[in-house]
Amino acid sequence: MKVILAPLDFSDATPRVVEEAAKLAKAVDGHIILLHVARVPEVMPHYSTQMAHLAEAMREMEAAGDRQLSEISSGLRERGVATQSMRITGDPKTDIVDHAEKLAAEYIVMGSHGHSALHDLVMGSTTSAVIKRSNRVVVVVPAPKEGNVADGDHIDTGGCEKNTGKFCIM
Amino acid sequence: MKTILAAIDFSPVTTRVLAEAIALARGAHAHVVLLNVTTPHSLLRDYVALEALVCRREPKGRMGNTSQEMRTIHGYSLQVIGDPVEVILQQAARCSADYIVLGSHGHSALFEALVGGTAAGVIKGATCPVILIPSKQEAQNRRGRPVRRRHPVARLRRNEKPATRIGSSIREGRRPAWTAP
Numbered sequence: 001m002k003v004i005l006a007p008l009d010f011s012d013a014t015p016r017v018v019e020e021a022a023k024l025a026k027a028v029d030g031h032i033i034l035l036h037v038a039r040v041p042e043v044m045p046h047y048s049t050q051m052a053h054l055a056e057a058m059r060e061m062e063a064a065g066d067r068q069l070s071e072i073s074s075g076l077r078e079r080g081v082a083t084q085s086m087r088i089t090g091d092p093k094t095d096i097v098d099h100a101e102k103l104a105a106e107y108i109v110m111g112s113h114g115h116s117a118l119h120d121l122v123m124g125s126t127t128s129a130v131i132k133r134s135n136r137v138v139v140v141v142p143a144p145k146e147g148n149v150a151d152g153d154h155i156d157t158g159g160c161e162k163n164t165g166k167f168c169i170m
Numbered sequence: 171m172k173t174i175l176a177a178i179d180f181s182p183v184t185t186r187v188l189a190e191a192i193a194l195a196r197g198a199h200a201h202v203v204l205l206n207v208t209t210p211h212s213l214l215r216d217y218v219a220l221e222a223l224v225c226r227r228e229p230k231g232r233m234g235n236t237s238q239e240m241r242t243i244h245g246y247s248l249q250v251i252g253d254p255v256e257v258i259l260q261q262a263a264r265c266s267a268d269y270i271v272l273g274s275h276g277h278s279a280l281f282e283a284l285v286g287g288t289a290a291g292v293i294k295g296a297t298c299p300v301i302l303i304p305s306k307q308e309a310q311n312r313r314g315r316p317v318r319r320r321h322p323v324a325r326l327r328r329n330e331k332p333a334t335r336i337g338s339s340i341r342e343g344r345r346p347a348w349t350a351p
Contacts, residue, residue, distance in 0.1 A: 020299050027198035112293060122290045131274065131285060131302065137190060141299045 002030035005105035007096045013111030013143035020141045021109040031082035036065045037092040093129035113143040172200035175267040177258050183273030183305045191271045195243045202245035207254040255291030275305035
């Protein structure tokens, strides 16, 4: 069974990434491993006051990530796709490729842009870093641009919502 | 019926692009559109069928398998002159491709660049997922340098006496491996 690694960041691009990963899994008879890399917040506006709450914030983020991951993976399993999910804490740019090696993934399915979607750039920084470092086949799913999504279009979100990070710029 | 657009330029990554496109087409019951975009100064004098061209350029061993497989999937091939990025995106729109398969670098493989110009342009303008086949085989480590695999250090096997390996070929009457024949 081929392994398809799908790193998620629960941004606008995630529903489509999940959808494409499911289609790919059906096509190449693979199973999906959803990976969420919880990032330690890099920018905090009021350092001293937030430090006390850092552990709490991290735990909250991780719990939210776990919840969303389990919703998505149960949605996928209902459709008959073998799915596993992983949540790690660290730096997405290096950890995604490391895990792709460890899990011997054949494909990495990612969105072209994540949360801070500057569509003037070809790809977001995480996707760029992953393509640079990995030697796996990378499937780049175009992220939705503003205004592309028409009202009334049915989008299977798989149960994920936008991540609301209170303290940090993600 | 799904459509997979595979863009090839007969660089070393082309065999892999074809292989991935075929594997995906088989699994997804899709048909494959093979697209080769040439720029005017590399115009071929005679237009040949793309499959024949692909077969002629590749060494027999590897291509033999691929051409066999190519006969089992449906599709057609196109050769268009123009700017690669524009043409690929136009053709993808025309045949409403569900996937575009591309090598990350083509002939002018400047591996220092993240992806080649064509791949960058296609990713930017595509509305369907773009499957990027890595052109370089080695992974890079965290600093962006190629991972170097060291040659295995000569180690004694179990219960072996230290002098055994050096003289073994002479004892057996063979010439040692490092002398000229």
